[in-house]
Amino acid sequence: MSTLETEPITLTERREVSHPCAQSGPSTLSVHGGRQPNPYHSLCEPIVQTATYTFIDTEDLCYFKDQSLWGEVPDRYEYARYGNPTIRSVERRLATLEAAEEAVLFSSGMAAITTTLLTLLPTGTHLVITEDAYRQTRQFCTQFLKRLGITCTVVPIGDYSALEEAIRPETRLIFSETPTNPYLRVVDLERLAEIAHRHGLITVIDTTLASPLNLRPLEWGIDLVVHSATKYLAGHNDLLAGVVAGKAECIAPVRENLGMMGATADPHNAAWLLRGLKTLGVRIERHNHNGQAVAEFLERHPAVECVWYPGLPSHPDHAVAARQMRGFGGMVSFTVKGDLDATSRFVDALTIPQIATSFGGAETLVSQPAVMSYYELSSEERQALGIRDNLVRLALGIEDVADLIADLEQALGVLKNNG
């Protein structure tokens, strides 16, 4: 016999490990939240790259099946579409960060949103969403769900009587985003939750733009929170993932449907996400700092028409944001004094920000929504959606803010020269 066969790896007995408690700060939780021992005692989570799992014998298999039947989330798995230990580690961490009982990871933010809504909305029901929502979410709610006999009413953000008036006997759910994109509107979550609960409705909030460092919707009475983990959570513009977190009883059927619909995350992406999460606290601090400084600079600049940033007292939702959020984030939208083409010339004159959609990574990204996201629409159609030709969306990264401001200053000079 070889030494390898005579000396099998002996796994130490499972012991309770000390967890950072739920009262720990968000940076502590993003580093340690939900930590559990693994068989190798490795500090970093092992990447379990497998499509399926083995059982020692039939008794072992039956024990696993019983555990599932008792409704426990087993600490082992049958097949990778139903679960994976690397992915489970991310889910535990994100659940603690959101102060949620449970979380499920998906292959993208849209997978999290669509699977959650398909799970919670039976045929014949109705949902209310707020306008200025992520474009694909709005299309899914107003067009795709209609094919399944699920109807949708879109109400203006900040109009709580319109929200309440839109509720019908068949309404099941209110979906909203905060802050929104591109106008950074902030929803009063306490007010929204109060209306929803009075009518027995489930509330789902997409808070991708805030991250759990700046806002935790469950603390304000919201039932479920969804994120595109592609953005701030992963933080490096190098992977796609999504998450939904909330009460265990709401999450269980979503997890079951994920196992059927199959928008499962990938264990390598999960490991990268865990790595990104460790720096979430310091990254968000910098995004918040850069966002505030750039918004204040732009608001003072003569070539800038209007600035939307919840940290500015001039923003329509500043008071709600100041009460509800720990920081105002790294996204700033503004209109410049110029038409569609002049705005494009300003964007092209920037040297540090890269022209790209998305946000939440280290790099500052810039986009002119009229060109980037709404290119195929006419100017009138864009106006109807509130997308102005001279609107610029700046997703601030973590560069030195003095460099970003100097770059904006020189690029805004292009507008002055062209009247």
Ligand SMILES: *Cc1c(COP(=O)(O)O)cnc(C)c1O
């Ligand atoms: C990016 C984004 C999504 C979609 O997430 P993906 O990971 O790209 O699928 C949903 N909602 C918001 C607010 C987003 O910014």
